[in-house]
Amino acid sequence: MNPHEQHPTNPLEIVRSFWRNRNLIWQLTRRQVVGRYRGSVMGLAWSFFNPILMLLVYTFVFSVIFKARWGIGAEESKTDFAIILFVGMIIHGLFSDCINSAPGLILSNVNYVKKVVFPLEILPWVAMGSALFHALVSLGVWAVFYLMMSMGFRWTAVFFPLVIVPLILGTMGVAWILTSLGVFVRDVTQVIGILTTVLLFLSPIFYPLSTLPQQYQSLLRLNPLTFIIEEARAVLIWGHMPDWMGWTAYLAVSVAIAWIGFWWFQKTRKGFADVV
Amino acid sequence: MLSDDIAIRVQNLSKCYTLYDAPRDRLKQFILPRVQRGFGRPARNYYREFWALKDISFEIKKGETVGIIGRNGSGKSTLLQIVCGTLAPNSGFVETNGRVAALLELGAGFNPDLTGRENVYINGSVLGLTKYQVEARFDKIAAFADIGQFLYQPVKTYSSGMYVRLGFAVIAHVDAEILVIDEALAVGDAFFVQKCMRFLRDFMTHGTLLFVSHDTGAVVNLCKRAIWLDRGRTESDDKPKRVVEAYLSTLYESSQGAHTVVGNSAARQVEDEPTTPKDMRLEVINASPHRNDIELFSFSPDAPSFGKGSATIVSVVLADKAGVPLSWVVGGESVRLVIRCKPHADLLSPIVGFFVKDRLGQTLFGDNTFLTHHDAPVPAREGQILEARFDFCMPTLPVGDYSICVAIADGTQNTHVQHHWIHDALFFKSHSSSVSTGLVGIPMTKIVLTLH
Numbered sequence: 001m002n003p004h005e006q007h008p009t010n011p012l013e014i015v016r017s018f019w020r021n022r023n024l025i026w027q028l029t030r031r032q033v034v035g036r037y038r039g040s041v042m043g044l045a046w047s048f049f050n051p052i053l054m055l056l057v058y059t060f061v062f063s064v065i066f067k068a069r070w071g072i073g074a075e076e077s078k079t080d081f082a083i084i085l086f087v088g089m090i091i092h093g094l095f096s097d098c099i100n101s102a103p104g105l106i107l108s109n110v111n112y113v114k115k116v117v118f119p120l121e122i123l124p125w126v127a128m129g130s131a132l133f134h135a136l137v138s139l140g141v142w143a144v145f146y147l148m149m150s151m152g153f154r155w156t157a158v159f160f161p162l163v164i165v166p167l168i169l170g171t172m173g174v175a176w177i178l179t180s181l182g183v184f185v186r187d188v189t190q191v192i193g194i195l196t197t198v199l200l201f202l203s204p205i206f207y208p209l210s211t212l213p214q215q216y217q218s219l220l221r222l223n224p225l226t227f228i229i230e231e232a233r234a235v236l237i238w239g240h241m242p243d244w245m246g247w248t249a250y251l252a253v254s255v256a257i258a259w260i261g262f263w264w265f266q267k268t269r270k271g272f273a274d275v276v
Numbered sequence: 277m278l279s280d281d282i283a284i285r286v287q288n289l290s291k292c293y294t295l296y297d298a299p300r301d302r303l304k305q306f307i308l309p310r311v312q313r314g315f316g317r318p319a320r321n322y323y324r325e326f327w328a329l330k331d332i333s334f335e336i337k338k339g340e341t342v343g344i345i346g347r348n349g350s351g352k353s354t355l356l357q358i359v360c361g362t363l364a365p366n367s368g369f370v371e372t373n374g375r376v377a378a379l380l381e382l383g384a385g386f387n388p389d390l391t392g393r394e395n396v397y398i399n400g401s402v403l404g405l406t407k408y409q410v411e412a413r414f415d416k417i418a419a420f421a422d423i424g425q426f427l428y429q430p431v432k433t434y435s436s437g438m439y440v441r442l443g444f445a446v447i448a449h450v451d452a453e454i455l456v457i458d459e460a461l462a463v464g465d466a467f468f469v470q471k472c473m474r475f476l477r478d479f480m481t482h483g484t485l486l487f488v489s490h491d492t493g494a495v496v497n498l499c500k501r502a503i504w505l506d507r508g509r510t511e512s513d514d515k516p517k518r519v520v521e522a523y524l525s526t527l528y529e530s531s532q533g534a535h536t537v538v539g540n541s542a543a544r545q546v547e548d549e550p551t552t553p554k555d556m557r558l559e560v561i562n563a564s565p566h567r568n569d570i571e572l573f574s575f576s577p578d579a580p581s582f583g584k585g586s587a588t589i590v591s592v593v594l595a596d597k598a599g600v601p602l603s604w605v606v607g608g609e610s611v612r613l614v615i616r617c618k619p620h621a622d623l624l625s626p627i628v629g630f631f632v633k634d635r636l637g638q639t640l641f642g643d644n645t646f647l648t649h650h651d652a653p654v655p656a657r658e659g660q661i662l663e664a665r666f667d668f669c670m671p672t673l674p675v676g677d678y679s680i681c682v683a684i685a686d687g688t689q690n691t692h693v694q695h696h697w698i699h700d701a702l703f704f705k706s707h708s709s710s711v712s713t714g715l716v717g718i719p720m721t722k723i724v725l726t727l728h
Contacts, residue, residue: 004369027398109387114363115362116399116402116403117362117376119402273363275302
């Protein structure tokens, strides 16, 4: 590859760059996951304790203290609320982990900008890989908990990976834009931290969408997480098929966002070395 | 496209550092001028300009070694960064032909939180090696870097020397066709610098080398061509000796005002004193801070070596006239170099030799036993110990690191078999020196300044 050429911006390059650098992405992701707990006594086990502890706390707070009910009928058990809630938390966690780290990616890897010709466009993939790992661990913990509550396995759960594909693509698009913006405007990191927290409460995580008044429901549907959270619950808990029409539309928009993000990143990356 | 024999072509290259008061101004510069033009208004600039490079053009052929010299801030590092592709030029273009590996300003693209080992793998793949290729070369890289257990520690715990060692070890093993090195060897110790020089001299026989150095001696010695940059422009591009001379004279002129002419030959008289060539200033100099103290490090039998192996060099000692080993020598004193070898087979006419190299691997002086013994060779049998003694007057050496290379061969000056050759058998360091210029100082028997 000639380092002096323009960085290609066509959408195919997203796939090509991913494939070309798959080894590097894998190595860096593994490092990121293992490195987070480096030096701690329990090491990688923390990535399991975290979701377990959170799930226990949610169960206690919402079923014992608040006695919250999701409203799915008379047979709803005490722990149902926590189980439904946790699926939303996993989806939100996947999105916010990736988005929160994006603005700092370049700034924490200055050597990769200045000292070597590094495929910088893979850094958001690494953030995504690490976020996916933690989401999968949480999902595993959730599944064990779910089966222990003897709810029975829903075969529609096999569609879960498909459900989050559009989310991954859309998140990547946003991450590419934020990775680039974060270099030029340092305030982005702060703003994004606030936005993802706001999004936690403006997504149907702690409450079902249907309990909201009609006019707010359509407003909440504009939140990109709403659809994915609802669909994830549909396949994992309710045993419904995904809404294929909605899924296709969402995917189309996600691909467009991914491309726009990638295009922006490739266009602006030449300026990185000037300001880091 | 580049023709096949050109490795690097730089054409009308200019780089303007746009100094922004805040990073967000860089973003405004991306967007706002286009918008302003779109509305038919004159585009506003959000930066102050600093031209680091202005209209630089040159071509480097494959296999050429080119040194870039210039004062601080003249654009050398910027040029190298653009050649490597980590920095984008404002105008003009660069083409490179072949795999480029670079060591830019103290250290490669290491991630400080990762261990040395992990960084080797990541850097290897960035430079185009597959995981298996890195695995296959890892032991060699580790041996070259020679930083021991630190390889498994995060890079942020490294000293600057270790950083460069590892960085150099990686780029030395990625089969680069073009090597770009920026002031990298300034921090390594003598042993490592010798190792790098051996690698570079070998690399120069087949690869293209572009390097920046403030060490004009290294440029003259290593390069076939030098480029002198001054305030972003090419001041001269010629044979290194000519370029360096012009550069140094401008450098001193700017710091000393004008040429200072020192003495003339008529006023300097040198008288013959054939018995013992002793610098007449020796006593005065030895009593002053100019005394040429040379610190010796002991013989390292594990230093890189080669040879057929029918004999092994077992010890190399620098001693005084009486044969007492020295750990400290003063330039100008008589010393004796004793090299002991152990033949593993019968040698008909063994030759033992040595030479002294400076930090650039440049041979300063040396000798061997051939001429004194070619009429009467000393055949050595297996089990005997062959000892060679060289008595000489240690020259006054400029401050720096030196090494002694020793070897034993069998045969004649022209046709012989090397049995054991140790690159850096003995190291020594010259601490302070009365030598003002040149590679070695020779004893001045008399210096007189007269008026008529």
